[in-house]
Amino acid sequence: MDSKLQIISGKYRGKKLHLPGGARPTQNMARGALFNILLGIIENGGGATVWDVFAGSGAFGLEYLSRFNDANVIFTDNSNKSIDAIKKNLASVTELATVEFINALFVVEKYGATADLIFIDPPYADFNLGVLFVKKLTKVAKPGAILIWEFENINDTPEIDGSWELLKDKIYGRARFLVLRKI
Numbered sequence: 171m172d173s174k175l176q177i178i179s180g181k182y183r184g185k186k187l188h189l190p191g192g193a194r195p196t197q198n199m200a201r202g203a204l205f206n207i208l209l210g211i212i213e214n215g216g217g218a219t220v221w222d223v224f225a226g227s228g229a230f231g232l233e234y235l236s237r238f239n240d241a242n243v244i245f246t247d248n249s250n251k252s253i254d255a256i257k258k259n260l261a262s263v264t265e266l267a268t269v270e271f272i273n274a275l276f277v278v279e280k281y282g283a284t285a286d287l288i289f290i291d292p293p294y295a296d297f298n299l300g301v302l303f304v305k306k307l308t309k310v311a312k313p314g315a316i317l318i319w320e321f322e323n324i325n326d327t328p329e330i331d332g333s334w335e336l337l338k339d340k341i342y343g344r345a346r347f348l349v350l351r352k353i
Contacts, residue, residue: 175187175198175227175229187229188258190252194294199342208318218242218287221243223290227255229259231244231267231289242267253271275302278306286315287316288317318349319348
């Protein structure tokens with residue numbers, strides 16, 4: 171196994187995750203804290219459509235599948251190494267999942283309009299990619315959709331369109347998470 175990254179709760183708890191080369195995954199402790207926040211926001215995660223946008227290893231979507239029954243998780247990334255890692259990590263997972271090798275900006279209308287929960291964690295070096303993605307998502311996201319946006323905490327708070335309600339703003343180490351709800 172090539173990392174200490176693992177599923178931290180649910181039926182796949184302890185499952186070690188493969189990492190694509192050069193990945194900077196959300197660490198176990200930060201992911202655990204983030205899911206604790208989500209438990210206070212979402213009533214029942216089962217049956218939800220979840221989009222893990224710049225998926226990398228797929229850790230966020232896999233954690234969701236481990237914790238919630240009947241979730242439909244979509245993993246997108248434009249790196250072959252990431253897609254390979256996600257497929258390896260999904261090998262022993264039986265839940266419904268879609269893995270697509272694509273630039274997420276090209277499928278915002280396809281997935282953003284139906285997703286109940288969207289997790290974005292673009293490369294820290296490309297903060298503006300996240301800003302652009304959220305602008306596109308704002309046009310199609312359905313009311314009530316939850317957006318979790320991770321970025322490096324050295325960045326200024328991005329301008330958030332008035333159609334999003336800020337639910338949480340948390341910092342864990344280098345990572346900053348904005349949890350937003352579409353109004």
